[in-house]
Amino acid sequence: VTTAPATRKGSKIQIDCHCLPRASILSLLHPPFGICRPTALPGIAPATMSSSATTIKSCLDILRRTDPRDIEKHLGDLTKVISNDDVVDELYQRVDVPLKVGEDSDADGRKFLLCEHNRDGDSHRSPWSNAYFPPLDDGFRPSQRLRSLELHANEVFDVYRGLYYGKSTSVSSVYLWDKDDAADAATNTAGFAGCFLIQNRVDDGNYWNSIHVIDAGKIVNGMCKYQLTTTILLSITPETMPSNNISGSLVRHNVRECKVTTSDTADADGNSDHIINIGKFIEDVESEMRSELDMLYIQKTKMVVEELRKDGPGEVTQGQEHTRVLNEAVLAMAMNRKCTT
Amino acid sequence: MTATSQDALKSILLASPPGQFDIILDDLRSLLPKSSASLLEKNAVATIRSEWETSTGRSGLANAADGTADDSGDGCIASLSTAMENYLNLKFSSKWGAHAAHTITATTTADGAPAYTIATYAERIDLHNHHAGSWKGTYTICPSTGDLSGNISVCAHTFENGGNVQLHSEVSPKSANVGTCAPSDDDEKRSSWAKSVARQIERWEEVEVVQNLSEMFESMGNTYLKSLRRVMPITRTKMEWNVMSHRMLQTLGKGHDKEKFKH
Numbered sequence: 001v002t003t004a005p006a007t008r009k010g011s012k013i014q015i016d017c018h019c020l021p022r023a024s025i026l027s028l029l030h031p032p033f034g035i036c037r038p039t040a041l042p043g044i045a046p047a048t049m050s051s052s053a054t055t056i057k058s059c060l061d062i063l064r065r066t067d068p069r070d071i072e073k074h075l076g077d078l079t080k081v082i083s084n085d086d087v088v089d090e091l092y093q094r095v096d097v098p099l100k101v102g103e104d105s106d107a108d109g110r111k112f113l114l115c116e117h118n119r120d121g122d123s124h125r126s127p128w129s130n131a132y133f134p135p136l137d138d139g140f141r142p143s144q145r146l147r148s149l150e151l152h153a154n155e156v157f158d159v160y161r162g163l164y165y166g167k168s169t170s171v172s173s174v175y176l177w178d179k180d181d182a183a184d185a186a187t188n189t190a191g192f193a194g195c196f197l198i199q200n201r202v203d204d205g206n207y208w209n210s211i212h213v214i215d216a217g218k219i220v221n222g223m224c225k226y227q228l229t230t231t232i233l234l235s236i237t238p239e240t241m242p243s244n245n246i247s248g249s250l251v252r253h254n255v256r257e258c259k260v261t262t263s264d265t266a267d268a269d270g271n272s273d274h275i276i277n278i279g280k281f282i283e284d285v286e287s288e289m290r291s292e293l294d295m296l297y298i299q300k301t302k303m304v305v306e307e308l309r310k311d312g313p314g315e316v317t318q319g320q321e322h323t324r325v326l327n328e329a330v331l332a333m334a335m336n337r338k339c340t341t
Numbered sequence: 342m343t344a345t346s347q348d349a350l351k352s353i354l355l356a357s358p359p360g361q362f363d364i365i366l367d368d369l370r371s372l373l374p375k376s377s378a379s380l381l382e383k384n385a386v387a388t389i390r391s392e393w394e395t396s397t398g399r400s401g402l403a404n405a406a407d408g409t410a411d412d413s414g415d416g417c418i419a420s421l422s423t424a425m426e427n428y429l430n431l432k433f434s435s436k437w438g439a440h441a442a443h444t445i446t447a448t449t450t451a452d453g454a455p456a457y458t459i460a461t462y463a464e465r466i467d468l469h470n471h472h473a474g475s476w477k478g479t480y481t482i483c484p485s486t487g488d489l490s491g492n493i494s495v496c497a498h499t500f501e502n503g504g505n506v507q508l509h510s511e512v513s514p515k516s517a518n519v520g521t522c523a524p525s526d527d528d529e530k531r532s533s534w535a536k537s538v539a540r541q542i543e544r545w546e547e548v549e550v551v552q553n554l555s556e557m558f559e560s561m562g563n564t565y566l567k568s569l570r571r572v573m574p575i576t577r578t579k580m581e582w583n584v585m586s587h588r589m590l591q592t593l594g595k596g597h598d599k600e601k602f603k604h
Contacts, residue, residue: 058368064505065365065498066356074356077349083374156584163574200569208569236565244557248506279582290570294562297499297506302558304474304497305508308439308465309432311551332470335501 052087059091068247069235072097092116096211096231096249099199101171104128113173113197115211127154127173142176146192150176153196153275160279161198164286165208170200179215189219196282209233212282216274224260226278229253230285232293248297250289256281300331347380354389355396358498358507359475360466362393398477398494401462402442417484417522418445418457420535425459428539432546433463433476440464441476448481456483459542471501478546482538484522489541490514493550510554514545 059078066074075095079088093116100114106129112118118125120139123132127150132139142150153174161172176194196212210232217225235247258277350369357365370381379385394400425443433441441463450456461478480491490513497508519541522534557565574580581587 055372058371062353062365062368064500065358065361066353067358067507067509068505070356074353077352078372080349081346081369081377082372083377152584156582156587159587160580160582163576163580164571165569202568206565206569234569236561236569238557238560238565241553241557243512244508244510244554246506246508246557246561248504250506251503275584276582279580283580286570287572290566290572292504293506294566297501297504298558298561298566300472300499300501301497301506301508302554304465304472304499305495305551305554308463308474308476308495308497309546309551311547328470335471 052084052090055082055084055087056090056094060094063095068233068249069245071095071233071249096209096233098207098233098235099197099209099211101199102126102133104131104133106131111171113171113199115175115195115197117177117195117213118173118175125175127151127175140177143178146176146178149192149272149274150174150194152272153194153278156275156279157196157198160283165198165200166202169202170198172196172198191215191217191224194278196278203237203239206236207234210286212285214278214281216278219260222259222261223257224274224277225255225257226281227253227255228278228281228285230282230289232286232289234293246298246301248293250293250297252285252289254281254285296331296334303327303331346377350380351389354386355393357393359397359399359464359473359496360468361473361498362390364468397475397496398460398462398479399464399475401444401460402440402464416526416528416531417524417535418447420522420528420531421445421457421459421482421538423532424535424539425461425542428543429461429463432543450481450483450488454483454485456481459538461542472497472499474498478542480538480542482519484534487518487521488516489519489538490516491542491545493546495550495554508554510550512545512549512553514549517541517545 059082062078063071063074075091075097079091082088082091101111102114102124104110104112104126107126110126110128112124112126112128114124118127120132120136123134123136123139125132125139125141130141130147141147153176154172157172157174161167161170174194174196176192179191179193193213193215196210196214198208198210200208210230213229215227217227230252232250233248235245237245256277258273258281260273260277353369354362354365366381366386370378373380391400394403422443422445425445429441429443433439441461443459443461446458446460448456448458459478459480459482461480462475464473464475466473474497475495477494478491479493480489482489492511492513494512495508495510499506519537520534522531526534
């Protein structure tokens with residue numbers, strides 16, 4: 001478990017996203033635990049940003065360049081350098097690191113994932129028994145309304161995990177929290193926030209971490225706006241080639257508006273349009289990001305190596321040079337298309 | 342700020358990927374409080390930069406102008422330098438946008454025999470298109486025994502549009518023997534020997550690194566990435582998110598609950 005500071009109750013978090021228009025800043029959220037996602041918008045002059053925003057932007061830029069396998073170490077290094085505690089808090093909330101696993105002794109040792117969103121002090125809440133480990137009497141817990149939804153979300157997400165990741169090597173957890181004030185939270189149309197987490201570890205070291213943070217808005221005229229920020233962290237060291245390692249992180253922000261025809265909480269049969277909408281949203285985004293990692297980013301690292309050292313004998317032919325330029329152009333176009341969609 | 346902060350700054354700078362030391366330095370300077378600006382003053386940065394360039398092999402580029410050690414009259418170094426120069430020009434041509442250089446220094450083996458260390462370095466930095474790569478080779482040749490050993494490190498970094506993906510490869514091939522070279526040998530023999538050294542280095546780089554990486558990339562989608570997350574579920578259809586359908590499946594799997602439906 002990272003040595004992060006204690007819970008930040010009632011903290012306001014500024015969110016920037018490079019995929020949104022420059023003038024658009026996501027609304028502040030007021031969870032007990034913040035959510036905050038991607039890097040600040042490129043091209044914003046530092047003079048227009050607060051010094052805290054500049055510091056965060058610089059830290060995120062550094063972490064985008066250093067080895068993804070060492071992100072936890074470098075995050076720790078950065079927090080030793082920054083003097084502002086609020087900025088350190090925000091950095092811990094904005095930067096995702098490979099998830100750790102806990103065991104719920106109240107639920108037959110069932111595993112759950114540890115993150116900032118289920119942490120209170122040095123304890124973490126299990127989504128299965130709703131208990132904290134180590135025990136914590138007054139730890140944050142979601143409202144009754146959300147706890148019911150959280151249980152159903154964990155149930156369905158567990159099935160999703162089994163379908164895509166393999167049951168024996170992966171762990172999933174869903175944590176929800178109220179984000180609006182008490183008056184709104186009592187209604188069935190109130191918004192909420194949450195995180196959907198999956199970790200898969202295979203072959204003694206290779207890992208995949210999916211961290212989906214969702215902001216579900218209020219239900220208005222039967223429609224709900226979902227804002228999803230997804231971080232994928234992965235590391236691959238082939239068993240037969242232990243000298244090679246590919247590791248990476250990828251962050252995306254997406255927005256989707258969906259119908260919510262039933263009450264937002266689960267009905268008597270356990271169905272909730274929220275779970276269905278969010279689940280489909282996550283599945284689509286994850287599949288797309290997996291494809292991007294495979295077809296764009298990993299292929300681009302291959303291209304970098306091929307361009308560094310020419311394979312085969314002889315001088316560069318015109319055909320080889322033409323192929324190289326075409327490959328670069330195609331990859332660049334694919335990358336640009338991903339950013340604008 | 343304490344010595345811990347200084348170590349933290351150094352650790353981050355030493356982890357800079359190819360071509361991005363100064364970018365990370367600027368980022369660190371922007372987040373340091375004014376009272377601690379001295380931690381990154383000129384001399385401190387120069388020391389860290391030198392250590393980074395040595396560890397990554399980039400110091401070879403800076404030393405390329407005077408890349409050969411004093412020949413001391415035996416001619417082996419000059420022959421090796423010519424052979425390596427030709428090899429690097431062929432494989433890391435600037436036509437590909439790569440900058441490459443080598444250095445050769447006299448050293449000794451563990452048991453005191455004279456030897457030469459050949460250090461090669463190549464990099465291709467394209468920050469505008471969000472990628473950079475480096476290739477570092479360090480080889481030791483003992484002319485009296487002909488034993489050649491080495492280590493090759495490759496780094497590739499792509500960081501476009503919210504991504505940060507890096508390849509790191511570190512290979513130490515099995516030692517090979519390339520024949521001996523004596524101080525009394527003529528120019529032709531020394532040249533032939535130097536070419537056999539370069540050929541062995543080329544063989545290692547092609548087989549141990551390039552082919553190895555090529556096999557890994559070919560298997561990446563269908564083997565390694567698939568073992569972490571499938572493209573589609575085993576059922577070949579997307580997930581049904583209706584919780585009732587899964588509960589029904591579970592109930593059917595457990596069997597009929599006779600108590601529940603007892604008449």
